Amino acid sequence: MSKELDRVRDAWETLGTSDPYWAVLTEHEFHDGQAKTRFFDSGRAEIRSLLDILDKFRRPYGDTAVDFGCGVGRLSFALAEHFENVTGVDVARSMIEEARASNPFPDRVRFVHNDAATLPFDDDSVDLVISVITLQHIRPALTLRYLLEMARIVRPGGHLLFQIPSHIPAVRPIPPWHSKAELRVLEAPSSLEVGENSYIRVGVTNLSDGEWPRGQLLNAGNHWRRNGLMVIQDDGRDSVRCPLRPGEQTEALIRVKAPTEPGSYELEVDVVQESVAWWADRGSQPVQVPVEVRSPAAAPAGDDSAPEAAPAAPATIGAMEMHGVRKDLVCSLFEQIGCTVLEAAPDERAGSDWASYLYAIEVGEYRVDVNHGV
Numbered sequence: 001m002s003k004e005l006d007r008v009r010d011a012w013e014t015l016g017t018s019d020p021y022w023a024v025l026t027e028h029e030f031h032d033g034q035a036k037t038r039f040f041d042s043g044r045a046e047i048r049s050l051l052d053i054l055d056k057f058r059r060p061y062g063d064t065a066v067d068f069g070c071g072v073g074r075l076s077f078a079l080a081e082h083f084e085n086v087t088g089v090d091v092a093r094s095m096i097e098e099a100r101a102s103n104p105f106p107d108r109v110r111f112v113h114n115d116a117a118t119l120p121f122d123d124d125s126v127d128l129v130i131s132v133i134t135l136q137h138i139r140p141a142l143t144l145r146y147l148l149e150m151a152r153i154v155r156p157g158g159h160l161l162f163q164i165p166s167h168i169p170a171v172r173p174i175p176p177w178h179s180k181a182e183l184r185v186l187e188a189p190s191s192l193e194v195g196e197n198s199y200i201r202v203g204v205t206n207l208s209d210g211e212w213p214r215g216q217l218l219n220a221g222n223h224w225r226r227n228g229l230m231v232i233q234d235d236g237r238d239s240v241r242c243p244l245r246p247g248e249q250t251e252a253l254i255r256v257k258a259p260t261e262p263g264s265y266e267l268e269v270d271v272v273q274e275s276v277a278w279w280a281d282r283g284s285q286p287v288q289v290p291v292e293v294r295s296p297a298a299a300p301a302g303d304d305s306a307p308e309a310a311p312a313a314p315a316t317i318g319a320m321e322m323h324g325v326r327k328d329l330v331c332s333l334f335e336q337i338g339c340t341v342l343e344a345a346p347d348e349r350a351g352s353d354w355a356s357y358l359y360a361i362e363v364g365e366y367r368v369d370v371n372h373g374v
């Protein structure tokens with residue numbers, strides 16, 4: 001197995017072990033396996049919208065479906081309402097175990113752990129492969145291999161339905177007179193050990209009279225100050241979900257890392273448009289909370305409890321890197337191997353900073369066997 005796959009597997013293994021449902025859908029309500037009904041209902045809606053594409057093109061579904069990057073089975077279970085046999089494939093054993101444990105269709109849905117760059121299926125053996133919010137976390141060279149593998153395992157006339165971000169569109173600076181935010185601290189640590197990771201949850205309201213558009217790299221980020229003086233500029237980040245109209249609000253959960261010197265600090269949160277400006281420099285009001293940073297020896301003996309009032313989020317939120325493969329490359333890859341791109345429709349799954357697409361591919365006769373050549 002490649003080092004790249006080792007890295008991907010280890011990152012997801014950690015996420016799957018600590019908070020698998022939230023790692024799949026990073027909404028606050030899904031922490032610690034809460035709101036499972038809503039979680040799995042969202043999978044049904046997702047599968048309905050994917051299969052609507054096949055309906056639109058009047059294409060049959062077939063019997064056998066594969067869910068690549070299945071996580072805890074959100075989409076695999078929903079696929080079982082339309083397909084006789086479903087296989088969920090995932091790089092993380094922890095995800096696969098969770099999916100198996102709650103499988104309502106053990107006779108028809110199976111889950112397979114796979115940490116190879118190939119897919120464990122025979123040529124032409126399935127009717128449909130789906131994959132959403134998965135390839136966006138995999139580096140492009142590996143994604144391209146998986147796409148060829150998906151085309152290999154689907155029979156001619158079968159389909160692939162998958163989503164991949166393409167690129168980050170050019171950023172247009174938000175004008176200074178629209179760079180006005182109200183920030184409210186919703187949850188924050190009051191005390192941390194030196195170098196410890198934690199989270200601060202903030203509410204962000206658009207106080208200006210202009211819309212903050214999507215795709216403009218708008219983040220909430222933090223600094224550390226001591227007696228008002230900046231000691232660490234640029235620590236954690238979380239995106240501000242846009243578009244956000246005047247008066248509208250959203251939330252951000254920023255992973256912060258305590259300074260390495262003990263002492264009394266101000267943890268400051270501001271809005272930043274990446275490569276453009278921190279908004280405090282434009283007159284917007286950042287927000288601060290006092291945080292006591294202590295040396296490890298200062299912790300009371302035997303006290304291994306979480307820091308007071310720290311939001312309950314796993315320590316791996318920042319590990320979800322995002323990657324894109326240009327739409328032109330995806331389309332020409334499939335055309336080159338004799339497949340038909342039925343549709344490449346703009347899609348919102350990768351968040352507001354990315355141009356992302358949902359692809360519907362019909363598999364043709366001529367394909368490349370990545371293991372054995374053409």
Ligand SMILES: C[S@@+](CC[C@H](N)C(=O)[O-])C[C@H]1O[C@@H](n2cnc3c(N)ncnc32)[C@H](O)[C@@H]1O
Nearest residue numbers: 012024069070071074090091092095132133134
């Ligand atoms: C954000 S979750 C999405 C899960 C599922 N697609 C859904 O929408 O409910 C991404 C999943 O992809 C899996 N994954 C990441 N890289 C993978 C790879 N190389 N092969 C298989 N699964 C992978 C992760 O372990 C994780 O479970």
